[in-house]
Amino acid sequence: MSRTFAYCRVSTVEQSTDNQVAAIERAIGHLVEPHRIVSETISGSVQAMERPAFKAMVEHKLEPGDTLVVLKLDRLGRDNIDVQQTITKLSEAGVKVVSLDLPAQDLASSEGKLLLQMFAAFAEFERNRIRERTQEGLERAKRQGKKLGRPVAKDTTEKVQRLKAQGLSQSQAAAQAGLGIATVKRHWNAR
Structure with missing residues (x-):
């Protein structure tokens, strides 16, 4: 029998996962059993399998045939590479991954894989553009005679x-x- 799990993540203790849970339940048309809702407060910069609650869910709760639902793809991983590795790991374990913010919600489907590959290309493009802008800014600062790096305390x-x-x-x-x-x-x- 297929079970549905929801993974919800926020970055700070001032935030709550309640809105994510409600949106997921509205979108899938039924309540997710409370013991199958995995919520945690942890920075998005932490890789998925290094997040304690996520790792425990993957290693001890999810079984083949289960479905894992996230409201947005960015809840699932740190960056595109992390998201793809996480989805691959879950798919290989027989877990269906659904992200409600995408047109192809099943990320293991052909359409879902195509979307992930397109996102990967855009993410790589953006990383390269950020790197280029950073280098341009550093070079401009050097030309203007600005000292780069940490300020040194005189004493x-x-x-x-x-x-x-x-x-x-x-x-x-x-x-x-x-x-x-x-x-x-x-x-x-x-x-």
Whole structure:
């Protein structure tokens, strides 16, 4: 017998998954049993299989023949590659994946796979454009004489040199000055 699970995710504790659950239930035309609604509060930057609730659902609840429903594709994975890997993993396990924001809602169908491939192409294009704009911005800033990188506190070198002169090790100096060890090492032999 086929069971329906809903996965809902929000990024902050100020948000709630209630709207996602209600929208999913309206769209599929029946209530999802409460124990089959998996909700979690975790950043979208975390890969799907590194999210505790999602991973537990995939590894311990979903069975072949089940359907996993998400309101939007971005709830399912960190980026296009993560989404595709997650859908492949679920499809290979016999789980049907449905994203309600797409024209072809069954992502394991031929139409769903085509949509995912098109999204992958657009995502790669956008990543390349962001990279190009970032490089252009960095080059413009350099031409304008702007110093790039983290600002250096003017007294950091003095502070590190003073602690070094007191005979402290680099790790002791870092702890006492409240600095990271990498910062201390950068300023250790500076003049």
